[in-house]
Amino acid sequence: MICSWGTTFSDEAGRVIRSRLRITRLDCNRSRLRLARPVHRLTAAPVAASREAALRHAAEWQAGSGFVASGFVASGLAATRGGRLSTTGERRRRSDARTNxxxxxxxAARAFTRDGTGATLKAIAQDAGVGIGTLYRHFPxxxxxxxxVYRSETQRLCDAVPELLRQLPPVEALRAWAAQFLEYMATKDGMADVLxxxxxxxxxxQTDTRTKIDAALGMLVDAGKRTGDLRGDLDIEEVALALGGFVLIVERRSSPQEIGLRLVDLLLQGLTRH
Structure with missing residues (x-):
């Protein structure tokens, strides 16, 4: 079903919209839904003791819906309040959208790591606890x-460094980060066809990603050099190449993470001072 403002919905979503909203004009020819004017009331909004409560319930219903165009419902709610949405309702809607x-x-990161190119958008939406319409609204x-996912996982990998260095000695922090790097690369490999x-x-x-990862690795290596745990002649680029090589070695093995960590341990034996 395609709405006149350009948003595409599934047939199931269309049925729900038709059942929950008061529509002023419906043209079912070729599954096209057209609205003569903004709908000013939700028929499915819970009965409330006051107008304020009714508006809050309506806003909450909108935020939880996986397929209602926010501008369409918002226009109806705005009309009932003299042209302005409730500030509280708007904040809640935005917060819910960010959470979703x-x-x-x-x-998606879990699915790509586990299932690779076989990961389906429907399964990702189910795992996230939202409808497929919500997924398409955020990611068309x-x-x-x-x-x-690529941007998020890159940032998560880099942001992990300061906390690891606060909790662990430099060499152990480097090992823990290398384990996360292997997981990051597995996720990246799982979406390689589209990436x-x-x-x-x-x-x-890609250039920005490489710069961020090199900087994160550099923080770990520099911390180890300052404490004397790592050799002073270490080159960041060479360490990065070694970790990248491990990924290529283990990617087709039955237990890539386990084998990769053993290779990391061997690498650290050569990087530490004895």
């Missing part, structure tokens, strides 16, 4: 979702 987006990105294409196109379209993204 974060849950979708996290679920698979490419958009892959890019979001290649994303990176080709934005060359700066």
């Amino acid at each position: 987006q974060e849950r979708l990105v996290a679920a 294409t698979r490419q958009a979702l892959v890019e979001a 290649h196109g994303v990176l080709s379209a934005d060359e700066g993204l």
Whole structure:
């Protein structure tokens, strides 16, 4: 079903919209839903003791919906309040949207790591606890979702360094970070078919990623040098190449993470001072 403002819905979503909203004019020809004017009331909004409570319930219903265009419902709510949305309701809607987006990105990362190119958007939405319509509202294409996961996982990997250094000695922190790096690369490999196109379209993204990862690794190596735990002649680029080589070695093995950590331990034996 395609709405006149350009948003595409599934047939199931269309049935729910038709059942829950008071529609002024419906044209079912070729599954096209057209609205003569903004709907000013939700028929499914819970009965409340006051107008304020009714508005709050309506806003909450909108935020939880996986497929209602926010501008369409918002226009109806605004009309009931003299043209302005409730500030509290708007904050809640935005907070819910951010939460859903974060849950979708996290679920997608797990799916790509586990299932690789076989990961389906429907399964990702189910794992995130949202409807498929919510996924498409945040990420209209698979490419958009892959890019979001790539950026998020890169940032998470780099942001882990300061906390690791606070909790662990430098060499142990480097080992823990290397384990996360192996997981990061597994996720990246799981979405490689689409990611290649994303990176080709934005060359700066790949360069920025490499710069961030090199900086994170540099913090770990420099910390080890300062304490005397790591050799003073270590080159960051060589350590990065070694970790990248491990990924290529283990990617087709039955237990890549376990084998990769053993290789990391061997590398650390050569990097530490004895």
